[in-house]
Amino acid sequence: MPVEEFVAGWISGALGLVLGHPFDTVKLLGFFKGMSFPIASVAVANSVLFGVYSNTLLLLTATSHQERRAQPPSYTHIFLAGCTGGFLQAYCLAPFDLIKVRLQNQTEPVAQPGSPPPQYQGPVHCAASIFREEGYRGLFRGAWALMLRDTPTVGIYFITYEGLCRQYTPEGQNPSSATVLVAGGFAGIASWVAATPLDVIKSRMQMDGLRRRVYQGVLDCMMSSVRQEGLGVFFRGVTINSARAFPVNAVTFLSYEYLLRWWG
Numbered sequence: 001m002p003v004e005e006f007v008a009g010w011i012s013g014a015l016g017l018v019l020g021h022p023f024d025t026v027k028l029l030g031f032f033k034g035m036s037f038p039i040a041s042v043a044v045a046n047s048v049l050f051g052v053y054s055n056t057l058l059l060l061t062a063t064s065h066q067e068r069r070a071q072p073p074s075y076t077h078i079f080l081a082g083c084t085g086g087f088l089q090a091y092c093l094a095p096f097d098l099i100k101v102r103l104q105n106q107t108e109p110v111a112q113p114g115s116p117p118p119q120y121q122g123p124v125h126c127a128a129s130i131f132r133e134e135g136y137r138g139l140f141r142g143a144w145a146l147m148l149r150d151t152p153t154v155g156i157y158f159i160t161y162e163g164l165c166r167q168y169t170p171e172g173q174n175p176s177s178a179t180v181l182v183a184g185g186f187a188g189i190a191s192w193v194a195a196t197p198l199d200v201i202k203s204r205m206q207m208d209g210l211r212r213r214v215y216q217g218v219l220d221c222m223m224s225s226v227r228q229e230g231l232g233v234f235f236r237g238v239t240i241n242s243a244r245a246f247p248v249n250a251v252t253f254l255s256y257e258y259l260l261r262w263w264g
């Protein structure tokens with residue numbers, strides 16, 4: 001199994017993450033101190049995403065990354081490989097994403113003199129507390145919603161990227177840097193617009209159970225959110241998600257493509 005796509009995915013995910021960090025921090029008006037935890041989680045998830053995508057395409061079409069410009073895979077294969085990458089990345093990401101959401105929603109990041117300490121003192125403390133209070137399965141709270149969010153939308157991500165690259169690149173050639181940046185940016189936007197409804201539900205499921213369980217499952221969470229807040233609830237955060245998605249994914253795809261070209 002070729003591993004360079006996993007390594008390129010890790011590095012490009014880390015670079016994209018550095019750009020996206022300020023957006024992530026303001027998204028929930030919470031705090032997400034330090035970069036080590038997000039680098040460890042988002043970059044690993046990106047490595048799984050790109051590595052699994054490329055290796056699934058290799059299985060489906062018997063073409064390596066280098067051969068794919070001369071023998072482009074069909075959009076059906078791209079979509080299936082993207083969905084596979086999205087599904088497995090969601091599984092690996094689930095506990096890390098849960099910790100991120102719990103920390104972001106915590107409004108008191110550091111103990112003030114005289115006030116009680118925050119519930120979670122950092123990522124490791126948060127993981128240990130969830131494990132203690134909610135068990136192993138607690139670490140996967142919201143994982144179904146995360147998988148439902150990521151499986152189709154990562155398919156959309158790669159289809160948009162490939163479609164735009166093919167549109168603006170002469171046949172058989174590698175796309176230019178400008179094309180990769182624009183195609184990567186729009187791939188990020190398209191996938192995040194599609195992902196936002198389930199992103200809202202996922203975050204609610206992840207916060208559920210903190211004091212008491214409110215939702216019976218993903219569907220119940222969707223129905224009661226719509227009942228209480230209307231359909232607009234599904235578009236909450238879509239603007240900031242898209243504003244973050246363009247630079248993050250432009251840089252992610254540019255560094256991924258160039259690392260693989262550089263390694264031959």
Ligand SMILES: CN(C)C(=N)NCCC[C@H](N)C(=O)O
Nearest residue numbers: 150153157191192195245248
């Ligand atoms: C849930 N969605 C939209 C995705 N997983 N999209 C593909 C990768 C996105 C990239 N790592 C980012 O953080 O923007």
